[in-house]
Amino acid sequence: MNFALSSLNGMFTKITHTNITDEEAEELLDAAVIQAADEIRTYARQARATEKHLQSIRQANTAEQEATGKANRDYLEQERVAGLRRQEELCAAEAKNGPRRGGTWN
Numbered sequence: 001m002n003f004a005l006s007s008l009n010g011m012f013t014k015i016t017h018t019n020i021t022d023e024e025a026e027e028l029l030d031a032a033v034i035q036a037a038d039e040i041r042t043y044a045r046q047a048r049a050t051e052k053h054l055q056s057i058r059q060a061n062t063a064e065q066e067a068t069g070k071a072n073r074d075y076l077e078q079e080r081v082a083g084l085r086r087q088e089e090l091c092a093a094e095a096k097n098g099p100r101r102g103g104t105w106n
Contacts, residue, residue: 007039011028
């Protein structure tokens with residue numbers, strides 16, 4: 001957008017520092033304004049496209065984070081259940097064989 005404004009500024013400088021008729025100056029200014037407006041529209045379209053692209057990336061990242069979080073929660077739940085089973089097995093073995101001593105049952 002700075003380019004569009006500098007184009008207008010350059011055109012204004014050209015008009016004020018050259019000997020042209022008022023009609024020619026008006027035509028030049030009209031053309032410069034149209035060109036600047038076109039450039040601004042182009043920048044606005046690019047900005048909207050970039051924002052849409054960034055939004056889709058954010059959505060994909062959010063979905064990935066949610067999936068990863070669910071996978072982590074599922075894994076932790078599986079580990080918790082496995083730990084409970086091991087604890088139950090140890091309790092059952094101790095009930096059957098007595099308490100462990102030195103890492104083995106006597």
